[in-house]
Amino acid sequence: xxxxxxxxxxxxxxxxxxxxxxxxxxLLTIFGELPEGFALPIIAVLHLPxxxxxxxxxxxxxxxxIPVKEAQDKExxxxxxxxxxxxxxxxxxxxxxxLSLSQEDRVHHSRPAIDYLFASAADAYGxxxxxxxxxxANQDGAHGLVHVKQSGGTTVVQDPDEARIAVMPLAALALHxxxxxxxxxxxxxxxxxxxxxxx
Amino acid sequence: MDKxxxxxxxxxxxxxxxxxxxxFRDYSGASVKRRVAHALRQFDCATISALxxxxxxxxxxxxxLLQFLTIPVSEMFxxxxxxxxxxxxxxxxxxxxxxxxxxxxxxxxxxxVYSMAILLREEGLLERTIIYATDINPAxxxxxxxxxxxxxxxxxxxxxxxxxGGQRSFADYYTAAYDYAIFDKTLRExxxxxxxxxxxxxxxxxxxxxxxxxxLIYFNKKLQDRAFGLFHESLCHxxxxxxxxxxxxxxxxxxxxxxxxxxxxxxxxxx
Numbered sequence: 466x467x468x469x470x471x472x473x474x475x476x477x478x479x480x481x482x483x484x485x486x487x488x489x490x491x492l493l494t495i496f497g498e499l500p501e502g503f504a505l506p507i508i509a510v511l512h513l514p515x516x517x518x519x520x521x522x523x524x525x526x527x528x529x530x531i532p533v534k535e536a537q538d539k540e541x542x543x544x545x546x547x548x549x550x551x552x553x554x555x556x557x558x559x560x561x562x563x564l565s566l567s568q569e570d571r572v573h574h575s576r577p578a579i580d581y582l583f584a585s586a587a588d589a590y591g592x593x594x595x596x597x598x599x600x601x602a603n604q605d606g607a608h609g610l611v612h613v614k615q616s617g618g619t620t621v622v623q624d625p626d627e628a629r630i631a632v633m634p635l636a637a638l639a640l641h642x643x644x645x646x647x648x649x650x651x652x653x654x655x656x657x658x659x660x661x662x663x664x
Numbered sequence: 665m666d667k668x669x670x671x672x673x674x675x676x677x678x679x680x681x682x683x684x685x686x687x688f689r690d691y692s693g694a695s696v697k698r699r700v701a702h703a704l705r706q707f708d709c710a711t712i713s714a715l716x717x718x719x720x721x722x723x724x725x726x727x728x729l730l731q732f733l734t735i736p737v738s739e740m741f742x743x744x745x746x747x748x749x750x751x752x753x754x755x756x757x758x759x760x761x762x763x764x765x766x767x768x769x770x771x772x773x774x775x776x777v778y779s780m781a782i783l784l785r786e787e788g789l790l791e792r793t794i795i796y797a798t799d800i801n802p803a804x805x806x807x808x809x810x811x812x813x814x815x816x817x818x819x820x821x822x823x824x825x826x827x828x829g830g831q832r833s834f835a836d837y838y839t840a841a842y843d844y845a846i847f848d849k850t851l852r853e854x855x856x857x858x859x860x861x862x863x864x865x866x867x868x869x870x871x872x873x874x875x876x877x878x879x880l881i882y883f884n885k886k887l888q889d890r891a892f893g894l895f896h897e898s899l900c901h902x903x904x905x906x907x908x909x910x911x912x913x914x915x916x917x918x919x920x921x922x923x924x925x926x927x928x929x930x931x932x933x934x935x
Contacts, residue, residue: 559693568878569698
């Protein structure tokens with residue numbers, strides 16, 4: 466119990482991350498320090514121009530020490546893996562902690578939408594979810610963060626002063642007071658520190 | 665413990681099944697939840713229970729709700745490389761059959777049906793093919809039967825058609841009228857449009873090829889396996905199964921009963 470009080474990130478079971486314009490660099494920074502054998506799954510939506518075969522997973526796989534892949538429909542989420550949403554489909558987390566794809570309308574002109582990933586992951590993981598929203602030029606993710614908070618999860622927004630494009634962090638801050646507002650390097654250390662938390 | 669809204673959602677889905685025999689119980693939950701939330705706003709209902717009451721007592725309200733529960737997102741020659749692969753890898757084998765039956769499962773508003781019909785016509789196969797185009801949504805089927813699509817969309821489909829190996833001018837297949845493209849009705853002379861549910865109905869014919877694209881992603885694994893079971897039963901020896909670009913047999917109980925022919929394009933063959 467004391468441990469849980471001392472470390473607000475005690476009990477985190479999964480991490481979701483949303484980013485848009487400026488996101489590749491930001492994600493490389495926050496994932497860059499993740500050690501081999503990292504204990505948690507990470508599921509990320511990075512907005513991309515549609516209809517393009519995404520190279521994201523390949524690009525990140527070359528740069529990170531943990532496995533990276535494009536999320537597949539009905540795939541069971543495995544700890545220590547980074548999953549990227551592919552272009553043209555929304556990515557959700559199901560109650561049984563598998564991934565699912567769908568083609569509902571775009572949200573804030575985006576498919577995949579950060580809001581859909583965050584809200585569905587909040588339903589699946591409740592207080593075990595850590596949600597991180599980074600740089601971007603639209604409003605996606607703000608409602609998703611609210612949903613994460615309402616479900617008992619932990620929310621982090623990139624410091625808008627530092628964000629390459631501050632629109633997305635600012636939109637989130639206008640709607641929701643996150644647990645933490647952090648720079649990318651602080652987010653990177655926070656993620657790396659999760660590995661040593663007792664499960 | 666489930667949240668109240670999760671309980672209400674389950675009850676709504678159960679009520680729909682009991683009253684109307686539409687079975688969404690094994691659909692992927694996250695997407696159904698969002699679509700019902702969307703419907704709540706459109707129906708101006710404060711809770712899912714309120715929506716359930718409306719739907720149970722008013723069949724026309726149910727038909728409206730059905731339009732939210734099904735996702736009519738489609739385009740012609742979507743994923744052109746997929747259709748090109750069908751032309752190059754599957755058609756030569758289909759040509760060996762004296763008559764061909766094709767099942768387009770979950771045909772929605774018909775874009776996939778007309779794409780397939782055009783491809784078959786160009787390959788000289790349409791006259792000896794019967795296409796069964798099925799869906800659970802009567803409004804979508806009605807639209808599919810008409811073959812009228814917005815001209816704006818059809819312009820985008822033209823590029824798809826060309827990339828898919830189209831041999832003519834796409835405009836040969838439709839007549840433009842105001843903002844619409846009315847597709848050549850001879851394309852659907854051999855098409856039977858029918859109400860069929862992969863969740864509750866059984867196999868109705870032997871087929872040589874089944875196309876079911878961007879339907880299975882809305883099902884959970886159990887329902888996906890039911891659908892794969894129907895496809896396996898319907899397909900003739902060495903018949904073809906083609907799926908959407910993000911759909912796979914890999915996680916299915918039927919993965920061993922099919923082999924990939926063009927894996928990248930989700931074209932499988934019954935083993």
